[in-house]
Amino acid sequence: MTRIALGIVIAVLLVAAFIYFSFKSRPSTYIHPAAEEVEISQKWELPGELEEVSGIAWIGENQIAAVQDEEGIIFIYDLISSKIIREIPFGERGDYEGITLVDSTAYVLRSDGVLFEVKDFLEPNPQTKIHKTGLKRNLDAEGLCYDPRGNRLLIAIKDHTGKDFKPVYAFSLSGNNLEEEPALKINFDDPVFAILDQRRNHKVLRPSEINIHPVTGEYYILEGVIPKLLILDPQGNSKRLLVLDREQFPQAEGLTFSPNGDLYISNESNNQKPNILKVVLE
Template identity: 45%
Template sequence: MKMVNKIVTLIVLGVLSLAGLILFGYSEFVTKDILQDQPVAYEIINEWQLPKELDEVSGIDWLGDNKLACIQDEDGMIFIFNLETSKVEKSVEFAGAGDYEDIRIVGTTAFVLRSDGEIFEVRDFLSGNSKTKTYSNFLTQKQNLESLAWDKNNKRLLLAIKDKEPKDDNYKGVYQFSLTDKELQEKPLYRLNMEDSLLRQRETKLNKKLQPSALSIHPGNSNFYILDGRAPQLIIANSKMKFKKRYALHKDDFEQAEGLTFSENGRLFISNEGKGGKANILEIVFK
């Protein structure tokens, strides 16, 4: 009987230990956000449901004429989505399968970011005779890059680290890729401060306080808009990347917010992956 009791005790202890490990691991990913309990600070003024081929939409950019260039994180395709007809009117293949995360349009060229830091330059992407060139750099899949911004005034692209900054957990670097020499500078241009006072209302690990899934520059005031889709939030920073305002985005509206872009007159669009439901694009304004 003693042997049976001992075995039972060991089994119970083992189960409790396993449960503790699971709970600890789960807590690594849970983020509590005080702002989530407050009324929403934004209004959704337009919504577009996306077709099946964009269920995994991961990046969007404004093309003009009420059209968006969209990518998804499985296939090397650029989809042109018409906001007036709510349909994909054109698709352009630029590479094979891969984890593509963001897109920016510079003139007749599309730049696409893969999660390992590889940048794809797709020249004349709407011509029917596009040409693709790739640029490798020192970043890797460990950084898990999802955000690409076009800094028009300085002729450069900006890449923000999502997961693991190579050098320090207290910040995440924003690195510049020159459109003149096509090289990524090793020193970060900006540092997203994980200890900023605006992030203290989020109860989670330091390096999970902000995990950028999209980055864009407002065309009117040059403020940076930083989207975090995991526990959805939107950070507005000034032109020097000093945080000014933080908005919690409610899960009911933003299931998995991955893409962000502005029209030339400042309309703000955010895309959501399907994640079991239907992917969409939302146009929002802040109250």
């Protein structure tokens, strides 16, 4: 084989390899550019203790309760002073993913579906009670919020083998048990997912958080892997899907609202400092 022919063969192979790996590395849920309707109005960079902030909940008086992946501690972060003002231990080290408040009680979700009920969490000696929901560990429970309409906790899971929908489960606070039927089913064949290349894929939406808008009653479901925000109406029907800018939301894990509906999203450290963002949707 002549040098020219050999050079041509090598060039063709290099081009083919480039094309192959380019398509292979593209996410299976490739999406359109980030939505312009998302605006960040304020930003708080978090200290190292919250490098892996995984869940946030509004307390009041410009204070937010936060948990992080590895420590069994509730951190109280003050938005005015931009500081952690208190740390409340509640359990051993573990993979904690979500936090929500019901009056004076905090509930913390571990990724294996176990719930930690921390009564009077702001008092000097809070008491912790553990609830095993029965959710399988491989579902990777990540999102947690209180649903006052049903006096229950909603649990969003990251992984699910079903290709047609993603369930959101409910834990009854009156019976302290997991309800048999999912509270919500996010169907991937819904038109709202039309901007995605592959819609019938369980990785189309991998929730990191769930919450309920205090004014409209809409469900907000956040994803951090390929950052996006899904909004459902109060009946659980998909209403709006917003693609988030990866530079602004490198690993969006937490979401909470103030009583008037102001939206806050937290990001774990990922090539930048962890933060809490005040987000405005147009």
